[in-house]
Amino acid sequence: KQEVTQIPAALSVPEGENLVLNCSFTDSAIYNLQWFRQDPGKGLTSLLLIQSSQREQTSGRLNASLDKSSGRSTLYIAASQPGDSATYLCAPMDSNYQLIWGAGTKLIIKP
Amino acid sequence: DGGITQSPKYLFRKEGQNVTLSCEQNLNHDAMYWYRQDPGQGLRLIYYSQIVNDFQKGDIAEGYSVSREKKESFPLTVTSAQKNPTAFYLCASSIQVAGTGTEAFFGQGTRLTVV
Numbered sequence: 001k002q003e004v005t006q007i008p009a010a011l012s013v014p015e016g017e018n019l020v021l022n023c024s025f026t027d028s029a030i031y032n033l034q035w036f037r038q039d040p041g042k043g044l045t046s047l048l049l050i051q052s053s054q055r056e057q058t059s060g061r062l063n064a065s066l067d068k069s070s071g072r073s074t075l076y077i078a079a080s081q082p083g084d085s086a087t088y089l090c091a092p093m094d095s096n097y098q099l100i101w102g103a104g105t106k107l108i109i110k111p
Numbered sequence: 112d113g114g115i116t117q118s119p120k121y122l123f124r125k126e127g128q129n130v131t132l133s134c135e136q137n138l139n140h141d142a143m144y145w146y147r148q149d150p151g152q153g154l155r156l157i158y159y160s161q162i163v164n165d166f167q168k169g170d171i172a173e174g175y176s177v178s179r180e181k182k183e184s185f186p187l188t189v190t191s192a193q194k195n196p197t198a199f200y201l202c203a204s205s206i207q208v209a210g211t212g213t214e215a216f217f218g219q220g221t222r223l224t225v226v
Contacts, residue, residue: 004153032212043117043201044217051212089153093213097142097161097205101153 002027002094004102012108015082021075021105023090028068030092034099035064035075038087047088048075080109114138117202117218123226124189124196132187132221134202143185144203144215147171154201160185189223197225 003026013019023033032051036044048057048064050073056065063076073090087106091099115136124130136143142161146154156169160179174193179185185204189196199222205215 034215036217041199041220041222043115043219044203046214046216049212049214091154091215097207097213098156098159099144099154099215101155103151103153 002030002092002100004090004092004100006088006090006102006105008105009103010106010108012110013080014110015080017080018076018078019080019107021077021088021090021107023073023075023102025071025073025092025100027094028071029095030068031095031097033064033066033073033090033092035062035073036089036091038089038104040086044089077107082109082111085109115202115204115216115218117200117221119221120219122221122223124223125226127191129188129190130223132189132200132202132223134185134187134218135183136185136202136204136216136218137183138204138206138216139182140204140206140216141182142205143179144205145169145175145177145185145187146201146203148199148201148220157187157200196223198223 005024007022035047050057050066061078066073087104089104118133144159145157158177160166176188202218203215207213
């Protein structure tokens with residue numbers, strides 16, 4: 001059964017730093033992988049979608065990489081801002097087209 | 112604007128009562144999903160539907176029921192059989208696009224509290 005682990009569980013950094021959030025999954029037979037952002041009490045906002053054949057995707061200050069064979073994805077945030085404070089979730093999609101969820105990384109960017 | 116609308120945002124349920132959470136989408140997506148989110152845990156799948164008039168149980172379907180009579184709508188009923196219904200409920204939809212993959216989109220959630 002696919003399991004997803006996100007490390008660290010929480011991260012607090014000063015504004016302006018570049019940072020990396022990690023996601024690992026146990027079954028490399030994934031269809032794609034999506035990164036989401038969740039603000040407190042809100043729904044999820046899709047940030048990036050990486051297909052299984054891709055190595056990375058970029059959107060603005062965000063860059064997500066995927067190493068399917070090793071079961072890892074990273075989300076890189078450049079020049080962090082207080083508005084980036086949120087919980088970040090990664091979700092690989094398995095061969096049954098189901099998203100499998102980690103518990104997320106809670107990020108706090110201090111002004 | 113295209114998107115997924117969940118209502119109500121907050122819902123209070125008395126013991127023994129059934130309540131229904133609404134989820135509507137105008138994205139023309141075939142698949143729709145209901146998830147439950149509890150503090151400190153990953154999302155857990157309750158039910159999903161890949162096509163109108165068909166739906167499948169997820170990992171925690173007991174005490175819940177759904178219907179999919181229209182493509183745009185996927186309501187979730189929390190029945191009195193669900194013993195611990197207090198949680199944040201998220202509805203999602205997805206579409207498979209050739210060359211892009213399958214991307215999921217979410218509503219803003221409904222917070223259900225038992226009083």
